[in-house]
Amino acid sequence: MEHSFWHSKWQKNEIGFHEPAGNTLLMKYASSLLSHNYASSSLTRVFVPLCGKTRDISWLLSQGSEVVGAELSEIAIIQLFEELGVTPTVTTSTNGKVYTKDGLTVYVGDIFKLTSRDVGDVSGVYDRAALVALPSPLREKYAAHLMAITKCAPQLIISFEYDQNEMAGPPFSVNEKTVDALYSAAYNIKRLERSTLEGGLKGKVDADNLVFALTAK
Ligand SMILES: C[S@@+](CC[C@H](N)C(=O)[O-])C[C@H]1O[C@@H](n2cnc3c(N)ncnc32)[C@H](O)[C@@H]1O
Structure with missing residues (x-):
């Protein structure tokens, strides 16, 4: 999708994807992201792409x-901090604005401009509605970039599977085969759940929720 597509969605407040x-699937399966490393007493640090x-x-x-978050729309990030009830510090990096406050850092701009230095050492990646937001050709670029900037940190992926002929994305249908094609060279992939999406997707199409845990090989 063009950047203008997403900017327009935020400007018009057409954000049906926002929950x-x-x-609830994050709360159910977060242990893969939040297992503290007590030996080194290091904190968990989760990267949330397309947040x-x-x-x-x-x-x-x-x-x-x-x-650590990455998001194209500054409107989204202003609302994120407002809804958290905190006032961020806003600085400018070479690639755009950076909003920070108490353990939360969000890079505003194109995720493809982020480096591993920006992201830092992360213990996990939480991808909900990120992979499914991208059309097929961009997904490969995204997956490769995500692995590079997070050094193949464990991932929790929440996606949808439905008949792509019945509806144009986004969200696009991302099934087990697709996740495998993108990530199996670098990760062991475990499907944690397949469940029916109550009410279907956008109330139009029957769909399943899929949840995957990825750990580096
Ligand atoms: C379907 S929404 C999902 C948002 C969030 N993950 C959630 O669950 O509510 C996809 C988000 O990705 C952002 N986005 C799209 N392309 C992007 C890019 N290249 N870099 C950073 N963010 C992007 C959009 O602005 C949009 O907010």
């Missing part, structure tokens, strides 16, 4: 994790 109460203003960030912070 005001957060994602929007997800409430899942608030939940991850409440679990004691640091969070």
